[in-house]
Amino acid sequence: DVKVTQSSRYLVKRTGEKVFLECVQDMDHENMFWYRQDPGLGLRLIYFSYDVKMKEKGDIPEGYSVSREKKERFSLILESASTNQTSMYLCASSPQGFNSPLHFGNGTRLTVT
Amino acid sequence: KQEVTQIPAALSVPEGENLVLNCSFTDSAIYNLQWFRQDPGKGLTSLLLIQSSQREQTSGRLNASLDKSSGRSTLYIAASQPGDSATYLCAVDGGSNYKLTFGKGTLLTVNP
Numbered sequence: 001d002v003k004v005t006q007s008s009r010y011l012v013k014r015t016g017e018k019v020f021l022e023c024v025q026d027m028d029h030e031n032m033f034w035y036r037q038d039p040g041l042g043l044r045l046i047y048f049s050y051d052v053k054m055k056e057k058g059d060i061p062e063g064y065s066v067s068r069e070k071k072e073r074f075s076l077i078l079e080s081a082s083t084n085q086t087s088m089y090l091c092a093s094s095p096q097g098f099n100s101p102l103h104f105g106n107g108t109r110l111t112v113t
Numbered sequence: 114k115q116e117v118t119q120i121p122a123a124l125s126v127p128e129g130e131n132l133v134l135n136c137s138f139t140d141s142a143i144y145n146l147q148w149f150r151q152d153p154g155k156g157l158t159s160l161l162l163i164q165s166s167q168r169e170q171t172s173g174r175l176n177a178s179l180d181k182s183s184g185r186s187t188l189y190i191a192a193s194q195p196g197d198s199a200t201y202l203c204a205v206d207g208g209s210n211y212k213l214t215f216g217k218g219t220l221l222t223v224n225p
Contacts, residue, residue, distance in 0.1 A: 045212055092157075104158070104159075
């Protein structure tokens with residue numbers, strides 16, 4: 001079974017801090033994604049990557065950056081955390097090509113105070 | 114822009130009932146449609162993926178259908194159990210840089 005592991009289940013940070021959310025997948029998938037999920041807004045794509053060192057903006061990239069130095073690891077970075085970035089963050093991966101299901105991690109609940 | 118709608122937002126049924134969850138989308142130019150399950154506070158688990166050329170997919174008590182021309186998909190759950198209680202989300206893949214468009218989900222409660 002594919003395993004997507006997010007390093008933290010819960011995280012509390014202060015406004016202005018630099019925050020790193022880490023995601024690792026163990027199935028050699030080319031594609032990796034970061035979503036955030038908010039009540040009433042559903043899932044929204046922040047960034048995705050289709051290869052090492054490659055990245056593409058999703059629908060809401062403002063305030064975020066990403067890093068993919070190794071195929072199995074995709075990091076989401078909040079350069080200066082703000083309260084409106086309090087959310088559930090979900091990492092996902094999929095193999096290259098169409099018609100491949102997404103595999104999600106268990107999520108990181110981030111609270112910015 | 115693709116929009117995905119799931120109605121109802123919440124559904125409560127007694128155990129043992131067969132039920133249908135609905136998903137509609139506005140742009141029929143899709144590669145596939147995926148159904149996911151999400152338990153409270155957890156990530157999403159992929160249930161079924163229907164390719165655009167397919168009409169339905171089955172896995173155990175779950176059956177998903179796809180009607181591209183009308184922009185609709187249904188997820189049929191047979192003989193529901195309390196363990197089926199979760200939020201069910203559908204997502205369509207329009208083939209554009211692997212971006213999925215998600216619906217907001219249907220919260221299903223199966224009462225013992």
